[in-house]
Amino acid sequence: MSRDLIIRRYRDTDQDVVIDLWSRAVRRAHPFIEGEGEGERARILREVYLVRAENWVAEHAGTVIGLLGLLPGGEIGGLFVAPEAQGRGVGRQLVEHAAARYGALTLEVFEGNARARRFYAHLGFTERGRRVDEETGHPLLVLDRAAPLRSVSWLHVREGRLLSVRTRGNDTFYLPGGKYEPGESAPEALSRELSEELGLDVPAGALTEAFVIHDVAHGKNGRRLHMTCFTGGPQDIVPVPGREIAEYAWFDRREARERCAPAHSQVVDRLVAQGRMPG
Numbered sequence: 307m308s309r310d311l312i313i314r315r316y317r318d319t320d321q322d323v324v325i326d327l328w329s330r331a332v333r334r335a336h337p338f339i340e341g342e343g344e345g346e347r348a349r350i351l352r353e354v355y356l357v358r359a360e361n362w363v364a365e366h367a368g369t370v371i372g373l374l375g376l377l378p379g380g381e382i383g384g385l386f387v388a389p390e391a392q393g394r395g396v397g398r399q400l401v402e403h404a405a406a407r408y409g410a411l412t413l414e415v416f417e418g419n420a421r422a423r424r425f426y427a428h429l430g431f432t433e434r435g436r437r438v439d440e441e442t443g444h445p446l447l448v449l450d451r452a453a454p455l456r457s458v459s460w461l462h463v464r465e466g467r468l469l470s471v472r473t474r475g476n477d478t479f480y481l482p483g484g485k486y487e488p489g490e491s492a493p494e495a496l497s498r499e500l501s502e503e504l505g506l507d508v509p510a511g512a513l514t515e516a517f518v519i520h521d522v523a524h525g526k527n528g529r530r531l532h533m534t535c536f537t538g539g540p541q542d543i544v545p546v547p548g549r550e551i552a553e554y555a556w557f558d559r560r561e562a563r564e565r566c567a568p569a570h571s572q573v574v575d576r577l578v579a580q581g582r583m584p585g
Contacts, residue, residue, distance in 0.1 A: 311396065313403050316361035316373070323370045324363065325352060327388040334389050338418045339442050359383050362403060364396050374400040380408030401429055402454075402520045406532065409453030417445040430522070430530050454530035455523045458496040459483035460508070461516055461537050463577065466584045467556035469545075470566055471503060474552045478524060479566045481535070481573065482554075492534050500539075504554065505546030508539035517576055524567035533569055559583060 316324065328351060329343035336342045355361075355375055364372030364387070371391040375384040382404055387396045404411055415422045417436070426449055435448035459481035462469040470479035484499040486492070493510035500506040513536040523531035545554050559578065562570045577583040 310366060311399055312365045313362055313374075313399065314365060316356070316363050320363055320370055321352065321356060324356070324373050327371065328373060328384075328386045330389050331386040331392075335419050335422060336416060338416075338444065355383060362400070364400055366391070366396075372396045372400055374404060376404055376408070380404070380411050382411060382413035385413070397425060398429060398520070402518075402532070405451075405454055405520075405530070406518075410451065412448065412450040414446045414448055417447050423447070430528055452529060454520070454532040455485070455526060456532045457483060457485050457534070458492050458499065459533055459535050459573075460496060460500060460513075460539070461535050461573065461577065461582075462539075462541075462543070463582050464541075464556050466582075467558050468562055468570075468574065468577065468583065469554065469556055470562070470570070471547075471554045472552050473550050476552075479555065479557070479562075479570075480524075481533075481570070483533075493536065496536055502548050503551050504543075505548065506539070506543055513538040519569050519572045519576075521569040521572060524569070531569055535573060559585065 325348060329348065333343040341347065359375040359377055362374040362376070363370045364374070371388045373384065373386045374382070377383040382401070385397060385400055401411070411431075413426070413431070415426060416439070429451070431449040431451045433447050434450050437446055437448065438444070439446050460469070460483055462482070469482060471482050472479045482500055482503055483496050484503070486495040487498070490498070491510065492515070493513040496513055497508050497510040500508045516535045516537045519531070519533040519535060521531050521533070523529045547554060557565060559574050562574050574583060578585045
């Protein structure tokens with residue numbers, strides 16, 4: 307579902323379907339709250355949160371299946387996925403959408419909602435406090451997550467094998483690319499990195515965004531990674547490793563899984579699905 311999912315701004319015409327999916331989702335998530343998903347709580351959603359919050363919906367095949375409500379400062383005020391669409395990556399993509407807009411995130415989750423607590427822990431959120439919800443009397447956990455590391459990478463496939471690089475003093479291979487410098491756009495950052503790492507002249511204008519990968523950054527103590535991947539530029543290249551690069555290599559799917567950073571697995575799966583690498 308992830309590649310066919312659309313995340314867009316909430317519209318007034320979404321109200322009925324959004325309230326329905328919210329009602330079904332919260333009744334499932336909060337069976338310990340009397341009257342959840344209806345009455346006064348539904349009125350507050352309709353008249354307050356859907357009016358005042360920055361709301362986004364997840365849509366698949368023309369049907370709205372998720373709602374994300376954002377509050378100032380990167381607070382997730384609400385994240386709800388229709389029960390029939392749960393477990394398919396919709397919630398994860400909505401969280402990463404929030405992170406792409408605000409960086410660091412914070413939210414509250416009921417202590418009794420074990421499934422949501424596991425979900426947020428898997429995405430790198432940690433507990434930093436707790437309080438009692440005045441309306442329901444149930445304890446809420448305050449969770450937060452640091453802003454993801456933002457990087458860019460180049461997808462260069464030769465004869466079904468993906469170009470990767472290894473820095474000095476490191477056994478793991480990564481995709482060519484790296485972090486932004488102040489004021490750089492993503493294509494500008496990648497153009498500079500390719501010059502510094504491999505001696506390649508790839509103008510920013512020759513690069514085309516392919517997709518974004520969200521994963522755990524390798525060797526960064528669980529910090530999340532937001533990696534924008536690009537294609538384009540010359541195909542017949544002769545890399546000249548820079549000072550930080552110990553070696554470069556082209557890996558097939560098996561070799562990439564064995565020798566490369568975790569985000570490589572997602573990249574390779576995307577390239578296989580696109581027919582650019584053999585399965």
